[in-house]
Amino acid sequence: MKSGKLVLYSVAVLFTLLAPFIMPDFKTQLATLWLMIIVALTWDMTGGQMGYNSLGNIFFYGTGMYVAAVICIALTHDVGSYTNAFSDQVYVFSDAEYFTGVMIGILGAGVFCSACALIIGYLTFGLRGPYFAIGTLGVAIAAGELVSNWDWVGGGQGISLPVFPYDLEQGKIFFYALFAATGVLLFIFLRWLYTTRFGAAINAIRDDEEKAEAMGIHTLRYKLTTWSIAAFFIGVVGGISAFQLIHFEPLETAYQTINLGIFMVVCVLLGGKGTLWGPVIGAIVFHLFKEVTWNYLLGWQWVALGALIVITVVYFRDGIMGWLMSVKPEWFGIRVEKKSEDAMQEAGT
Amino acid sequence: MNSIIEIRDVSKAYGGVVANKDISLDVEQGTITGLIGPNGSGKTTLFNSIVGYHPIDSGSIRFEDKEISRIQVQDIARLGLIRTFQQTRIYKAMNCVENMLISLPHRKMRFLEAFSRNSATDFENADRLLEFVGLYEKRFLMAGSLSFGQQKLLEFAMALMNEPKTLLLDEPTAGINPTLINGLVDRLLRANREFGITLFVIEHNMRVIMNLARKIYCLAHGELLAQGTPGDIQNDQRVIDAYLGAH
Numbered sequence: 001m002k003s004g005k006l007v008l009y010s011v012a013v014l015f016t017l018l019a020p021f022i023m024p025d026f027k028t029q030l031a032t033l034w035l036m037i038i039v040a041l042t043w044d045m046t047g048g049q050m051g052y053n054s055l056g057n058i059f060f061y062g063t064g065m066y067v068a069a070v071i072c073i074a075l076t077h078d079v080g081s082y083t084n085a086f087s088d089q090v091y092v093f094s095d096a097e098y099f100t101g102v103m104i105g106i107l108g109a110g111v112f113c114s115a116c117a118l119i120i121g122y123l124t125f126g127l128r129g130p131y132f133a134i135g136t137l138g139v140a141i142a143a144g145e146l147v148s149n150w151d152w153v154g155g156g157q158g159i160s161l162p163v164f165p166y167d168l169e170q171g172k173i174f175f176y177a178l179f180a181a182t183g184v185l186l187f188i189f190l191r192w193l194y195t196t197r198f199g200a201a202i203n204a205i206r207d208d209e210e211k212a213e214a215m216g217i218h219t220l221r222y223k224l225t226t227w228s229i230a231a232f233f234i235g236v237v238g239g240i241s242a243f244q245l246i247h248f249e250p251l252e253t254a255y256q257t258i259n260l261g262i263f264m265v266v267c268v269l270l271g272g273k274g275t276l277w278g279p280v281i282g283a284i285v286f287h288l289f290k291e292v293t294w295n296y297l298l299g300w301q302w303v304a305l306g307a308l309i310v311i312t313v314v315y316f317r318d319g320i321m322g323w324l325m326s327v328k329p330e331w332f333g334i335r336v337e338k339k340s341e342d343a344m345q346e347a348g349t
Numbered sequence: 350m351n352s353i354i355e356i357r358d359v360s361k362a363y364g365g366v367v368a369n370k371d372i373s374l375d376v377e378q379g380t381i382t383g384l385i386g387p388n389g390s391g392k393t394t395l396f397n398s399i400v401g402y403h404p405i406d407s408g409s410i411r412f413e414d415k416e417i418s419r420i421q422v423q424d425i426a427r428l429g430l431i432r433t434f435q436q437t438r439i440y441k442a443m444n445c446v447e448n449m450l451i452s453l454p455h456r457k458m459r460f461l462e463a464f465s466r467n468s469a470t471d472f473e474n475a476d477r478l479l480e481f482v483g484l485y486e487k488r489f490l491m492a493g494s495l496s497f498g499q500q501k502l503l504e505f506a507m508a509l510m511n512e513p514k515t516l517l518l519d520e521p522t523a524g525i526n527p528t529l530i531n532g533l534v535d536r537l538l539r540a541n542r543e544f545g546i547t548l549f550v551i552e553h554n555m556r557v558i559m560n561l562a563r564k565i566y567c568l569a570h571g572e573l574l575a576q577g578t579p580g581d582i583q584n585d586q587r588v589i590d591a592y593l594g595a596h
Contacts, residue, residue, distance in 0.1 A: 197453070198463040204451045207440040214400065214434075215511055216426030217455050222463075335444070335489045 016184065020176045027172035031244065033287045034179035038237050039260065040267035040279035041186055042230040047265065048273035049194065050226050051206030052125070056136025058261030059143050060231040062254030063116060064109035064238020066147060069159045071108045072101030072243075083154040093162040101162075106178070106239035113235025117228040125223045128209075137257065144255030158249030161242060175244040179237065186233050191276055202226055206274070263290075270312050272321025281320050353378040353515055353547050354399065354430075359408035359418075361391075361398055368394040370571045371408070376515070381541050381548040383562030385555075385582070387592055391571040392551045393435060396517055400432045401425040412515070427456035429514035433521065435551075437500045441493030445484055445503055448492050449475035452507040475510065482506040482536060498525040502533070509540060515547040516540075522554050534560055559583065567591070 020027045039061065046052045073082050076097050081087055093101065124135045148156045164171030193199055201222050204212040213219055241248075248254055255261075263286065271282020286308075293304040316323060325332050354376035361369040368391045376382045386392050398405045399412075401422045410418040417425050440448050450467050479485045482502040487495065492503055501521065508516055521537065522530050534557055540546050552558040558565060559579040567575045567582060569591040575582060582588055 193464075196464055196466055197450075197458075200447065200451045200467075201455075201463060203443065204440055207442055208438055211434070211438040211440070212451075213422045214426055214432055214438075215452055215455070215507070216423055216431070217451075218460075219423065221460065334491070 016180050020173050024169075027169075027176050028244075029287075029291065031172070031176040031179045033284065034176070034183045035237055035241065036263065036267055036283040036287050037280050038179070038183050038186055038233060039264040040271070040283040041183075041190060042233050043264040044268045044273065044275075044279040045190070045202075045226055045230040046223075048268055048275070048278070049199070049206060050202040050223065051209070052223065052227075053129075053133045053265070054136040054227075055133045055257075055261065055265070056120075056138070056140040057230070057234055057264060058255060058257050059120075059136070059140040060113040060116065060234035061238040061241070061260060062140070062144060062147070062250070062256075064113050064235035065242040065248055065254045066153055066159070067112045067235065068102075068105035068109040068239030068242045069161055069248075070105075070153060072098075072105040072161065073159075075101050075104065080152050083152065083157075083159055085154075085157055091162075093165075095165045098162055098165050102243050105243070106236055109239035109242075110232040110236040113238070114228045114232040117231035118224055121224045121227045122220075125220060125227075137261075140255055140257050140261060144251050144257065147255070148250035154249075156250065158247060158253065159242075160247040163246055164243075175240060178240045182233065182236055182240070187276075187280070194276060198222065198225075203274075266309055266312065268319070270308075270316070270319055272319030272323075272325075275319075275321040275325075278319050278321035285320070351378050352376060353413060354549065355409075355411040355414075356395075356399070357409045357411075359395070359398060359410060360406045361394055361403070362406055367571050369398065369405075372568070372571075372573050374566050374573065374576065376547060376549045377564070379541075379545060379547055380564065381537070381550065381562045383558040383565040383579075384549065384551045384568065385553070385558055385565060385588075386568035386574070390568040390591075392568055393519060394571075395568070396432060396519055396551065399425075399517065400430065426511075429456070429512075430517070431508050431511050431513035431515070432517035433504050433508050433519055435519040435523070437497065437504050439492045439500050439504050439507065442491065444491055445479055445488045445495075446472070446475050448503060448507055449479060449510050452510040454510075454512045457512070478506045478509050479503075481509070481539075483532065498529050501525055502529075505533075505536070509544065509546070513546060515549065518548060518550045520551055520553060522552065522557050530554070530557060537561060555583075 019030050023030065039057065043054070043057050046054050070079055073079050076093065077091050081089070082091055120136070120139055124132060124139070127135045147153060153159060164174065201212070201217050204217060205219055205222060209219060245253065267282040267286045268279045269282070270286055271280065272278030289308060290305065293301040297304050312319070318326065325334065352375040356375070357373050359369055359372045360367070372395060384392050384395070397403055398418070399410055401417065401420055401424070405418050408418070409416060412425070412428055412430050415428070417428070440451060443451070450471060453467070453471060476485065476488065479488050482505055484499060484502055484506065487499065492500065495503065501524065505521065522533055525533060537548060538561065541548050550558065550561060552561070562579060565577065565579055565582045566573060567588050574591055575585045575588050577585070
């Protein structure tokens with residue numbers, strides 16, 4: 001098992017490094033795949049590990065986009081006149097200005113979203129189960145509507161950002177690298193986090209929050225911390241997406257509640273909630289499925305996607321990893337007592 | 350002897366139903382105190398009031414001379430006042446050791462300490478307490494796959510892991526196979542004697558509570574009916590009447 005894991009991780013690292021060169025036509029696709037993996041992993045932090053199913057995580061993605069864009073522009077220009085649709089002025093960014101803007105914008109997006117999660121979490125973590133899901137969905141929808149009416153950030157038109165200053169193929173590798181680095185960092189971080197007392201505490205909240213409270217666990221503190229870490233990473237990938245897409249608008253790209261906002265949940269359900277690899281596997285399968293149907297089943301692609309969601313929810317509630325765990329519990333170190341042994345022990349005591 | 354829990358004139362009503370009426374009682378530091386009464390007499394309501402599960406209508410509840418009737422569940426738990434549930438509550442999807450490690454006393458932990466793994470001592474403590482309640486052999490099994498009695502034992506071990514000053518046990522022997530009950534009574538006595546934990550126990554099994562507690566309070570219809578030593582209570586005509594339904 002130990003060496004098996006080593007092989008698995010080596011293959012994953014090699015693939016991550018070489019993929020854009022092996023498949024040069026799919027650089028943007030691969031970057032999007034990493035985006036799916038990251039949003040799935042962050043959704044699973046609260047949805048799978050902590051039992052709080054948020055439908056509003058897309059809020060952090062959209063907000064991340066806007067914050068990163070505004071920071072990048074504001075460093076060198078006036079945001080209000082830059083986003084003015086009636087202006088005919090041309091804005092120029094030097095190479096240095098572009099890259100500083102990208103880096104500070106992305107990090108600023110992460111920090112800002114993290115802070116937003118603390119505030120929204122403080123207001124919504126009193127809600128349980130479906131109420132939390134709907135409450136957070138409401139936040140995301142409301143934010144999209146508000147931003148699309150806010151002229152300073154371009155209103156319904158959205159914002160156009162400067163283009164990558166060098167060869168665009170290199171740009172694709174640049175954005176792939178940003179997504180992949182964030183994803184790898186997030187994966188390593190979560191792999192460690194879930195083995196700590198922190199991980200155990202959020203699992204306790206998922207399994208029985210009332211019991212966790214009765215045992216004196218600082219539940220609100222753990223919930224806020226978890227969501228704000230998740231929001232940091234979503235904000236960061238939102239920021240990267242903004243520069244990768246060059247142009248984005250509020251309702252269909254930034255606060256895309258019914259697309260990415262739901263896709264991330266489907267990825268996790270497909271791969272297996274509450275597991276480390278589940279969201280990763282789910283995101284890969286989902287993205288492949290989506291791209292294949294969008295290419296070869298055009299016209300029926302949404303029907304196929306809907307069917308996938310229905311089949312997952314009805315027949316594979318524990319996802320791919322959950323299914324593996326029930327079939328091969330010994331792979332995951334889960335010990336199962338045999339029934340006959342149980343009966344003997346019972347009689348003995 | 351000084352009281353660790355001091356309850357004065359506590360009343361609690363659910364709409365028109367008065368579940369607790371002007372109840373006053375004391376739990377002395379380091380002792381085992383019993384709470385008995387027929388079904389629906391308000392025992393669990395009183396427990397819930399003590400641990401802050403719901404606000405009380407009037408009266409005062411003090412724990413170590415600190416008024417706790419207006420503070421919340423987690424804050425009370427962090428004072429070292431822990432309860433177990435009548436309907437056993439454990440984390441079913443985790444194994445016994447994980448259940449134990451989650452129950453580490455968070456009140457003694459700084460927030461940043463949560464970002465570390467459990468120490469070897471934590472694992473030793475978990476094993477030692479699982480051994481204490483007799484679940485050591487089953488420590489790597491999913492808690493949900495244990496029998497109901499074993500789950501109760503696990504919940505008790507989890508409460509001990511939390512190093513409470515006072516433990517409120519809601520029917521610790523309910524649903525436990527009679528042969529296991531003697532062992533459990535023995536463990537409760539040892540927890541009190543060896544770990545110095547004050548116990549406040551709701552119990553229906555008269556044999557158990559008579560062996561366990563030095564002082565017993567009896568509730569009926571939400572009011573305190575009688576109090577005294579096990580001997581007093583057993584011979585109290587009002588208690589006998591209450592249990593037979595004459596009251």
